[in-house]
Amino acid sequence: PTSKPRVIVTRKLPDAAETRMMELFDTKLNIDDTKMNREQLAQAMAEADVLVPTVTDAIDADLISKAGERLKLIANFGNGTDNIDIKAAMDRGITVTNTPKVLTEDTADMIMAMMLAVPRRLVEGARVMMSDEGWEGWAPSWMLGNRIYGKRLGIIGMGRIGSAVARRARAFGLAIHYHNPKPVHPELEEELEATYWDSLDQMLARMDIISINCPYTPATFHLLHERRIKLLQRGAYVVNAARGEIIQEAALIDALETGAIAGAALDVFEHEPAVSPRFRALAEKGKVLMLPHMGSATVEGRNEMGDKVIINIRTFFDGHRPPDRVLPRRD
Ligand code: 8YV
Known part of the structure; x- marks a missing residue:
């Protein structure tokens, strides 16, 4: 004993x-x-x-x-x-x-990497360099992505990780917008020059990039559901390193397949470790970056x-x- x-x-x-x-x-x-x-x-x-x-x-x-x-x-x-x-x-x-707290900064770093990777086609480019065919050389209109600088980032859930993402994103020239159950402390809002949206729907319709940074609770299950995904702009990107269940995955896949949105970077999945083969097909085309829940893995x-x-x-x-x-x- x-x-x-x-x-x-x-x-x-x-x-x-x-x-x-x-x-x-x-x-x-x-x-x-x-x-x-x-x-x-x-x-x-x-x-x-x-x-x-x-x-x-x-x-x-x-x-x-x-x-x-x-x-x-x-x-x-x-x-x-x-x-x-x-x-x-x-x-x-x-x-x-x-x-x-101890995983906040690592997770925010990974979210920035994900946010840049899809619009700037990092995985597609790296794949060319690793392929047997190799690189044929520079061309003016080859591997063109989309600019990050100056775009609008909408953070869903401005807690510890959301704020850490906002700080980094500001250095990349992104304008910070957020939706939360209630506004953050005015001092933090001022530091981040963040704009609060009481209405998630209204924010979604106006953002270039959405980052999900809220906890998964019964209230956030499928928070990004079909109707809300339809509010997103055609050029929008979705980044999720929170929990897969917060997005209605089937609706996100539909939006990506039809080109209703531009891309997604996902570190978490609704039924992980299982991943929809439709996601894999989208990843092949460079529309989706999938990572195996490694946001905090340092x-x-x-x-x-x-x-x-x-x-x-x-x-x-x-x-x-x-x-x-x-x-x-x-x-
Ligand atoms: C961890 C995570 O790897 O901490 C979290 O909420 O999602 C991951 O970063 C995992 O939780 C370990 O239990």
């Missing part, structure tokens, strides 16, 4: 985090990094004092209702907590934490996420409120 909390980690984490967790807690790791199925998750939740899941583990109300008496903390290795039913956890007296960021998980667990078992406690949303 040990007085250390029993911590079960669902996926392989950075080495440093795992080593530290082994020292501090009675830790069960997942060295193979094989995704746990429902029964394995239920088993883990029956034995653990603390579960450390990731975005690939759906910790729903049903699993939570079957959790063991001793499960007291779900310390998510990730910022988004849409994988966890926080209300159900709270009702059972289980605290939920996440790993905010060595530094993952280590810092590990540190956060550990601090949250330690603070909790020291009898204090963990720094990154997550409460259920009111919407």
Whole structure:
């Protein structure tokens, strides 16, 4: 018997985090990094004092209702907590934490790369250089993309990541517009020279680029649905490194196939890791850039996420409120 909390980690984490967790807690790791199925998750939740899941583990109300008496903390290795039913956890007296802030800048960097890549045809160009045929040489009207500078960027969700994107985008000469449940602090709005749109519909109709930066909640499921996608301009680009479920994917694909919008850069998908073959066909044509949910994937960021998980667990078992406690949303 040990007085250390029993911590079960669902996926392989950075080495440093795992080593530290082994020292501090009675830790069960997942060295193979094989995704746990429902029964394995239920088993883990029956034995653990603390579960450390990731975005690939759906910790729903049903699993939570079957959790063991001793499960007291779900310390998510990730910022988004849409994988966890926080209300159900709270009702059972289980605290939920996440790993905010440490992945903000990395994710914003990736969003900028995505935002530039499709209009400026980065992948198409790189593909030419890697092909057997090779490069035939410069030509005045070859590989022409679309200008970014001076365009209007509409950010859906001006939180930490949205603001970090806005700061970068300003340096690229983009005009910042945003839609949020409510306007951000006037000082931040002034710093970003950002224009607030109360009406998402009205903003969508006027933007050149849309970046999705809101959390996925019941209120944002298919926020960008068919009718709203139809409001977008013909030359518009959509960037999504938030959650796939926020876009009605079938409607986005229709708009891309018919040329109703110009392109999309997507790091997340509605049914990931499955991806529609129609998306792949669009990617072949350079209309879509698809990335495998790697927006926050840096060595530094993952280590810092590990540190956060550990601090949250330690603070909790020291009898204090963990720094990154997550409460259920009111919407
Ligand atoms: C993480 C993410 O890789 O943190 C998030 O919300 O989507 C990703 O950046 C993932 O959550 C790890 O659980």
